[in-house]
Amino acid sequence: MEMPRVDPFVLSKKAQLVSRLLDVLPADAVIHDAQETIAYECDALTAYKCPPLAAVLPRSTAEVSAVLAICHAMGVPVVPRGSGTSLAGGALPTADSVILGVARLTEVLEVDYADRFIHVQTGRTNLSVTGAVEADGFFYAPDPSSQLACAIAGNIAMNSGGAHCLKYGVTTNNLLGVTLVQMDGTVVEIGGAHMDAGGLDLLGVICGSEGQLGVVTEATLRILPKPEGARPVLIAFDDNEVAGACVADIIKAGVLPVAIEFMDRPVIRATEAFAGAGYPDVEALLIVEVEGSPAEIEEQLAVIERIARTHDPVELRRSNSEDESARIWLGRKSAFGAMGQINDYMCLDGTIPVSELPRVLGGIRELSHRYGLDVGNVFHAGDGNMHPLILFDANKPGDLERCEEMGAEILKLCVEVGGCLTGEHGVGVEKRDLMGYQFNADDMEAQMRVKDVFDPAWLLNPAKVFPLDTTAERRA
């Protein structure tokens, strides 16, 4: 992975930078010892590592603003960091950059059930946002699998999704307002507790901008009343294609499940060996979950099961209790861990039109043979967001490179059939050099113009999202 050349001038100013940062932050909020900056050398894309020049952990918007103003004045790049769970290298530093972590910004500032929002500092974890309101019957809908650890700041940066997006949408659909600090230290309030933008929808472009437009320190998030109940049904097929057709038919029939999850045979076998959820040994499994009162669940599941039967499933297993629901979800929830038991893996995140499922699964199988690497598929089928897991051996020379090459081929296939490179993880450094497959130069230029406005000097997370040669002049 190519990263920009380290600026020796910035490195030479480290002592001065640290001293200026210590002027505006307490000593425990500035990490500059080489032994300690190592803690910030990578995020969840662990194949790439580089300790930053320094890391700062401010406790307020004012401190964030002061830090950014200093870095701006000294021409030091800043890499914002939530909890460091990015699978795309969104928080990967360069040696001449400062990591700005929001981990100490964890306060709940306001909860209003009548207006159905929560106002938080963005270092708070996704799950603890729900934690702050669930006793009163509410929840925050986006539920990325890392929700125990991931911060709202990172969710906003990557526009994170989750398993229940089909019904509730992703982060951008549940975000009402932000406090954003621009690279020069300017603090901007955008949106709030009202429901639409008065002018240009800046909130819409900030969400998903991967920390390149500003550092979001506070967020107003929509909260929803918890449904009365939820129940899954497990549907097993001997053919991927039939499972795909079943998904399309369920959606067409007018019921909108909250989740439709898909697992293929390699994943089913791995999870069985790992978690023993009692799944049948078949080609494809669907887990379809619906919500509501017992009677509503009954009504929806009846429709789904009627449709499923027309596709001749090998097995159709409806949960009849909390316990059975947990068992049905057990395998799905442990899928990534199970695959990790077998080998190292790389998790892809392309989205495809649901109708292209059979073609893409076939294409992945073919690539798997060609590259000699096993692949398991587990994904959100309702919205076409695939997570092919390519197994490789990190200790075997050349395996990672082969795996990355194969991953790129799969993502190109996703784009070719009308989909995209990333559905919920973000581009980061991981997919940066593939952007040209989805966008032409004009498309990328239009996006980069937005960054020109928010961060004219291109100091915020500059080596991400766009291919380096495309941004070279702007970063110079």
Place this chain on the structure above:
Amino acid sequence: MLRPKTEDQLAEIIRGANRPLSVRGGGTRHQPGPGEPLTTERLTGITLYEPGALTLVARAGTPMTEIDETLAREGQRLPFEPMDHRALLGTTGTPTIGGAVAMNVSGPRRVQAGACRDSLIGVRFVDGAGTVVKNGGRVMKNVTGYDLVKLLAGSRGRLGILSEVSFKVLPAAATQATLRLTGLSIPRAVEAMAAGLSSPFEVTAAAHDPQVRETWLRIEGMEGSVDYRAGRLAQVLAPFGEVERLDAAESDRIWRAVRDARAMEGEGDVWRVSVRPSRAPKIVERALADAAVLDWGGGLVWLRVPMGTDLRSRLGDFDGHATRLRGTFDPPPERPAVAALTAGIRYRFDPRGLFA
């Protein structure tokens, strides 16, 4: 009138333009400003519709009726229930899908299904230099690059002219019902709507009309589910007075009227105020309006005031913003830091100021 038939023609016109353009779709949602008239009404046609993937792609000038009818044939619909502005603004012509996107037109279902921008998953547009740009696409989960889709939604043609738009669509509800409360004060009505919207019974619209002192909450879905939820919601609303259940036909009639702001008909300026819902009663109190309607549980307040009224000074500071929609179009002022960003973006997308 410039009437390009293809995206290429549109791009060519913009490249060759040397004075401001006055852009419209069907011209039903606003009074077009000065400049050389340009319409997208000949950029028509649904280019892709996959009911099984909940996806529809259409050229910007496609009439709303064509979109609605095409979706209805498959039992689907646009989730965001866009209004028809013709009655309110006294315009004629054919509302287009591009116009709905350019104005981010979102109706009563906003509270549950989101705004137009939330259903929009892809755009193609021509910027002020005449360059064709695409963003997003046809899949509903997509975080590849910046989300210019949201930026274009509601941009009123100031960053570029939309040529194609893609949506996530949803199954249409099998049936609907509306619960009605009568005689509530505005503060009480807002409380009742909040109680409904905070319940797990999936209220898909909540509005109050102070003229007739009626408060309405809508439920949609499968037959059995609507019956069940209507019953439970009635219990939630019982502390606010007698709850009547209106049937699907009556419900449909009420929400069309709310959607199209029919209560605003009559003489005067019409303002659309987006506000933190619980602050809506304060807005109505300060506005001293001739007519008011609260939609989105109070989050959207329609106000009719005598022509030329300086409503902003009446409203003072509040959590939200006000736009004059009828009378001279008057968008809300922005705070300096936001205004600087907006101006910067406009300049970079339209350096020659063609889309003023």
